Amino acid sequence: MNIKVLYFARIKESVNYSTEEIALPVDISNINTLKAFLAKRGEIWADLFSGKQVVRAAINHELVDDMMAIHDGDEVAFFPPVTGG
Amino acid sequence: MNIKVLYFARIKESVNYSTEEIALPVDISNINTLKAFLAKRGEIWADLFSGKQVVRAAINHELVDDMMAIHDGDEVAFFPPVTGG
Amino acid sequence: MSVRVQTADFDVAAALAEMRLASADIGAVVSFIGQVRDINDGDTVNTLTLEHYPQMTERMLASIEKEAQSRWNIVNSLIIHRVGTLKPLDQIVLVAVASAHRGDAFKACEFMMDYLKNQAPFWKKESTPDGERWIEAKTSDTEAQERWQQS
Amino acid sequence: MSVRVQTADFDVAAALAEMRLASADIGAVVSFIGQVRDINDGDTVNTLTLEHYPQMTERMLASIEKEAQSRWNIVNSLIIHRVGTLKPLDQIVLVAVASAHRGDAFKACEFMMDYLKNQAPFWKKESTPDGERWIEAKTSDTEAQERWQQS
Numbered sequence: 001m002n003i004k005v006l007y008f009a010r011i012k013e014s015v016n017y018s019t020e021e022i023a024l025p026v027d028i029s030n031i032n033t034l035k036a037f038l039a040k041r042g043e044i045w046a047d048l049f050s051g052k053q054v055v056r057a058a059i060n061h062e063l064v065d066d067m068m069a070i071h072d073g074d075e076v077a078f079f080p081p082v083t084g085g
Numbered sequence: 086m087n088i089k090v091l092y093f094a095r096i097k098e099s100v101n102y103s104t105e106e107i108a109l110p111v112d113i114s115n116i117n118t119l120k121a122f123l124a125k126r127g128e129i130w131a132d133l134f135s136g137k138q139v140v141r142a143a144i145n146h147e148l149v150d151d152m153m154a155i156h157d158g159d160e161v162a163f164f165p166p167v168t169g170g
Numbered sequence: 171m172s173v174r175v176q177t178a179d180f181d182v183a184a185a186l187a188e189m190r191l192a193s194a195d196i197g198a199v200v201s202f203i204g205q206v207r208d209i210n211d212g213d214t215v216n217t218l219t220l221e222h223y224p225q226m227t228e229r230m231l232a233s234i235e236k237e238a239q240s241r242w243n244i245v246n247s248l249i250i251h252r253v254g255t256l257k258p259l260d261q262i263v264l265v266a267v268a269s270a271h272r273g274d275a276f277k278a279c280e281f282m283m284d285y286l287k288n289q290a291p292f293w294k295k296e297s298t299p300d301g302e303r304w305i306e307a308k309t310s311d312t313e314a315q316e317r318w319q320q321s
Numbered sequence: 322m323s324v325r326v327q328t329a330d331f332d333v334a335a336a337l338a339e340m341r342l343a344s345a346d347i348g349a350v351v352s353f354i355g356q357v358r359d360i361n362d363g364d365t366v367n368t369l370t371l372e373h374y375p376q377m378t379e380r381m382l383a384s385i386e387k388e389a390q391s392r393w394n395i396v397n398s399l400i401i402h403r404v405g406t407l408k409p410l411d412q413i414v415l416v417a418v419a420s421a422h423r424g425d426a427f428k429a430c431e432f433m434m435d436y437l438k439n440q441a442p443f444w445k446k447e448s449t450p451d452g453e454r455w456i457e458a459k460t461s462d463t464e465a466q467e468r469w470q471q472s
Contacts, residue, residue, distance in 0.1 A: 009372055061374075079374065079442060082458065083438075091223070094221055094304060143226055147226075147229075164291060165304070167291055168287075168292065168307050169286060169292025170290075181334075183334025187333075195358060196356060197355060198354070200353050203341060204423070208346070209345075258345040259341075259345050275353075276427070
């Protein structure tokens with residue numbers, strides 16, 4: 001399936017872009033497995049997505065936990081803990 | 086001793102004046118005994134000061150309880166529970 | 171720290187701007203505005219008249235501010251309370267607290283209002299179509315104040 | 322109920338006046354103003370830049386307002402949050418709640434700020450004399466939100 005992935009704040013600066021389209025392998029079905037998939041892209045990605053850092057996720061503009069399923073066409077976002085207000 | 090007594094709000098309207106000077110008998114030494122003294126002035130006064138109604142007291146602009154001693158020259162105030170804000 | 175009791179209306183914008191711009195240590199300003207409602211206990215309110223005990227009012231409000239300052243980290247605070255005859259939608263009171271962080275400002279502002287309601291010598295009389303009546307003190311206000319004594 | 326996210330500054334006076342004058346059912350308006358401090362973690366702050374996730378921000382703020390409305394008796398509420406680059410003493414956020422009685426307004430306003438701090442997708446980056454740095458989320462903010470889950 002195809003999804004859109006967005007990165008924000010410190011994570012966006014680390015990976016050096018803000019958005020990409022990804023055609024997911026069939027075994028990637030939730031946020032957890034997507035993080036593991038991204039972590040294999042190299043050192044910067046491993047550092048962000050292998051669990052050493054707190055990375056929050058949203059699917060279609062809703063905060064979700066790592067077990068949330070991903071569906072074709074979803075907009076997935078990764079970002080650090082929020083600091084507004 | 087001589088004191089000044091002030092009345093406010095509903096109590097002022099009941100007694101029909103806002104301030105008076107009173108020369109206290111020697112046995113009137115605190116708010117409690119002053120209330121009992123005022124209660125003897127007649128029906129309106131008895132209704133206010135014999136304990137049926139909540140009447141708060143202040144001495145020299147400080148809220149006090151009924152056991153607080155009164156001294157010569159004090160400004161004593163009687164009023165209903167406050168309702169500002 | 172300042173306290174004003176006045177018949178004139180007050181300018182919330184100016185008061186809050188002055189408070190927050192006084193220092194770049196301030197990260198949070200919490201304010202409370204109280205206004206006259208048009209219905210109370212089911213009856214229409216035409217006017218609301220506030221009486222007070224002048225010398226005692228300022229003293230009591232200042233002592234409430236001082237107590238708040240001793241309990242929380244606050245940079246500045248302000249109480250403005252009107253007296254005289256007001257009508258629905260008129261502003262009655264402004265309590266504002268400035269602090270570095272929001273928790274202190276929220277707590278101090280609510281504390282000041284709860285104490286003001288129970289200790290500051292103001293009394294309200296409403297004029298309704300059926301005549302005038304003094305407003306009775308509410309048990310809920312006493313309970314609101316008592317919360318602060320447990321901590 | 323309304324939510325605004327904008328780069329422009331906002332007019333607290335106009336916002337609060339509009340809110341309180343909307344109805345004579347309103348007896349209380351509690352508001353929170355957040356502003357940029359000039360010192361953070363011991364360092365001078367030259368500018369503060371707020372990034373956000375546009376479609377998600379409005380949605381999350383609206384859901385925070387809705388949750389507050391379900392928990393307390395509130396007549397109206399408002400959240401205005403700025404994004405972009407700000408400097409010390411600039412206003413960041415306004416949260417205001419109007420209600421018949423003060424208890425609801427105080428609780429709902431603090432609740433909205435605590436949830437906004439933990440759930441709304443904003444991120445702050447400060448520019449200091451030593452360079453730029455992202456502000457880390459604070460445990461104290463998480464704890465502030467958790468208080469509301471116990472009730």
